[in-house]
Amino acid sequence: MNIKYNKALWLITILAIVMLIPFLGLSDFNTKGEPREAVVAYTMLEHGNWILPINNGGDIPYKPPFFHWCIAFFSLFIGYVNEFTSRLPSAVSLVLMTIGGFVFYAKRKDTQISLIAAILTLTAFEVHRAGINCRVDMVNTAFMVGAMYLLYRWWEKGKHQLPWLAILCMSGATLTKGPVGIILPCFVMGVFMLTQRENFWGIVWRMALTALLSLIIPFCWYYAAYLQGGDEFLRLVKEENIDRFMGKMAYESHENPAWYNLLTLVMGWAPYTLLLLFSLFILPWKKFSKTRFLENAKKATPLQVFTWLAFLLVLFFYCIPKSKRSVYLLPCYPFMAYLIAEYIVWMMKEKMGAIKVYAGVIASLAVILVIATLVIRAGGIPDTIFHGKHAADNIAMLHAIGESTHGILFYVCYMFLIIGAYHIFKALKKKETSQMMKYTLVMIIAIFITLDSTLQPAVLNTKADKHLAPVIEKKFDTSKLYSYMSVDMLHFFSLNFYLGDKIQQFDKVLPQDGVLMIPEEDMPDFKEKFGKDYTFQKVWEVRRLVEWHHPVGFYQFVKTSANIAQKK
Numbered sequence: 001m002n003i004k005y006n007k008a009l010w011l012i013t014i015l016a017i018v019m020l021i022p023f024l025g026l027s028d029f030n031t032k033g034e035p036r037e038a039v040v041a042y043t044m045l046e047h048g049n050w051i052l053p054i055n056n057g058g059d060i061p062y063k064p065p066f067f068h069w070c071i072a073f074f075s076l077f078i079g080y081v082n083e084f085t086s087r088l089p090s091a092v093s094l095v096l097m098t099i100g101g102f103v104f105y106a107k108r109k110d111t112q113i114s115l116i117a118a119i120l121t122l123t124a125f126e127v128h129r130a131g132i133n134c135r136v137d138m139v140n141t142a143f144m145v146g147a148m149y150l151l152y153r154w155w156e157k158g159k160h161q162l163p164w165l166a167i168l169c170m171s172g173a174t175l176t177k178g179p180v181g182i183i184l185p186c187f188v189m190g191v192f193m194l195t196q197r198e199n200f201w202g203i204v205w206r207m208a209l210t211a212l213l214s215l216i217i218p219f220c221w222y223y224a225a226y227l228q229g230g231d232e233f234l235r236l237v238k239e240e241n242i243d244r245f246m247g248k249m250a251y252e253s254h255e256n257p258a259w260y261n262l263l264t265l266v267m268g269w270a271p272y273t274l275l276l277l278f279s280l281f282i283l284p285w286k287k288f289s290k291t292r293f294l295e296n297a298k299k300a301t302p303l304q305v306f307t308w309l310a311f312l313l314v315l316f317f318y319c320i321p322k323s324k325r326s327v328y329l330l331p332c333y334p335f336m337a338y339l340i341a342e343y344i345v346w347m348m349k350e351k352m353g354a355i356k357v358y359a360g361v362i363a364s365l366a367v368i369l370v371i372a373t374l375v376i377r378a379g380g381i382p383d384t385i386f387h388g389k390h391a392a393d394n395i396a397m398l399h400a401i402g403e404s405t406h407g408i409l410f411y412v413c414y415m416f417l418i419i420g421a422y423h424i425f426k427a428l429k430k431k432e433t434s435q436m437m438k439y440t441l442v443m444i445i446a447i448f449i450t451l452d453s454t455l456q457p458a459v460l461n462t463k464a465d466k467h468l469a470p471v472i473e474k475k476f477d478t479s480k481l482y483s484y485m486s487v488d489m490l491h492f493f494s495l496n497f498y499l500g501d502k503i504q505q506f507d508k509v510l511p512q513d514g515v516l517m518i519p520e521e522d523m524p525d526f527k528e529k530f531g532k533d534y535t536f537q538k539v540w541e542v543r544r545l546v547e548w549h550h551p552v553g554f555y556q557f558v559k560t561s562a563n564i565a566q567k568k
Contacts, residue, residue, distance in 0.1 A: 008115045016098045020091040025084030026457035034134040035497035038086040041071035052228040056491050057505035066175035067136040070463045075484045086134040093142035093516040094131030101334045104149045117341035127269030127333045130159035141330040143173035147185040170214035178241045182214045188313050231535035256324040311335040352433045359440040363424040366417040377402045396462040404458035413450035469498035481516030482506040486522045494546040513558045
């Protein structure tokens with residue numbers, strides 16, 4: 001058993017590192033969220049303010065600083081912040097969470113199920129995407145999930161001492177995204193202890209003490225940040241933690257109905273959603289009954305109860321606020337992964353039909369992916385098939401995919417996909433089902449590596465603004481570069497990062513002269529507001545930027561009063 005466990009532990013550790021770390025820096029920033037977070041770490045290193053650095057022309061960070069501290073720390077080794085170091089905290093968090101989940105379940109249950117659960121966690125679309133992004137969500141998730149594991153271990157050992165490691169994890173989660181990092185783990189553990197017939201008031205004081213101790217380290221930062229930011233900081237804290245929960249934010253807060261969470265879970269579990277769908281046709285539905293369900297529930301082990309509660313209570317909690325995003329549900333995934341892994345192992349023993357169909361579909365998709373990229377590389381898809389306003393973008397992506405297939409890495413991935421598909425089709429033909437799930441998981445891993453290493457960076461880089469930064473630096477004096485957008489809390493985050501946080505906010509500075517970046521559709525209202533005091537002359541235009549998919553104009557401006565003073 002120890003040998004099997006140790007081999008599985010080494011396998012999942014190496015697999016997690018190989019899947020996540022090497023390809024982090026291949027994609028330029030192509031969304032507004034990533035550079036918005038990365039620039040905070042940049043300003044920490046640039047100006048030495050590690051508490052509440054000012055960035056993006058006058059903003060304070062929207063989130064607590066632990067994630068940005070991690071970026072800054074990793075960036076110290078190379079001397080600057082880039083895409084790789086900005087995404088590294090998320091990747092490391094997913095690696096540690098995957099290993100931690102494997103160890104947690106393997107020591108208490110079955111190594112095979114725990115290994116499958118770890119692979120499912122790594123390759124679930126939503127989790128994998130968060131693990132290679134420069135956003136706070138994966139770091140926050142790893143802390144919260146880790147806290148839940150550690151609280152269970154504390155309960156398992158008799159609750160004789162304070163759960164200090166869990167307290168540190170909850171402190172880290174709070175310093176990453178706010179007090180929800182304490183509320184959720186304590187909520188899950190409190191309800192679990194109730195199901196184990198623990199004394200109610202004993203649960204209350206233990207969870208309350210744990211929560212209070214978890215607040216000590218974050219409070220030190222909140223107090224220091226308040227001394228710097230004052231009422232503006234308190235307003236932002238209220239908006240991010242209370243108004244977001246109530247759906248009363250000053251800017252767009254992703255308001256969605258409760259069923260939206262179920263939809264995001266279905267999509268977030270791709271590509272395994274197909275397997276779960278196929279399995280519905282092989283389940284023994286006639287044997288299901290309310291009585292049997294209740295009997296099984298009564299027989300459930302504490303570990304099973306804890307796993308189900310961790311999944312369902314996180315889902316329930318995030319159905320309450322009006323603001324809903326798919327990443328909020330990330331703490332569900334490690335627990336769902338174990339439940340799905342148990343289900344897969346049951347199918348491997350009892351009902352292989354769904355797995356065989358699923359394996360065939362995955363192998364077919366791999367072959368289609370290879371053929372499609374080869375056709376694109378050979379010029380088999382002409383540019384003329386694209387029409388409309390997005391034609392230029394689609395053509396750029398098409399050419400990028402063709403060029404991305406020339407590297408040695410693509411050919412290695414290509415061979416893995418072909419060999420994997422061959423083994424699956426061979427096993428299906430000979431009805432050798434014992435290794436079917438293993439081949440399928442290997443195929444899914446190969447598809448993810450192919451996408452992350454070649455195809456995805458090629459496509460995403462066509463959407464990035466990085467290439468514009470040196471052009472702007474050559475055309476304009478970036479010390480006098482300003483921006484204006486009518487949408488609250490939205491700025492040109494991507495260009496600002498690549499220009500070294502030099503874009504200032506026009507309406508906060510009201511400068512004498514310089515160059516203004518502004519969406520063309522905002523210009524009429526802007527002129528009505530500021531036209532009496534300034535003269536503007538358009539000097540350049542870009543077709544689109546990451547944050548604004550319409551033309552953005554560059555206008556040289558001079559304050560009218562300055563003109564009058566010069567004439568006098």
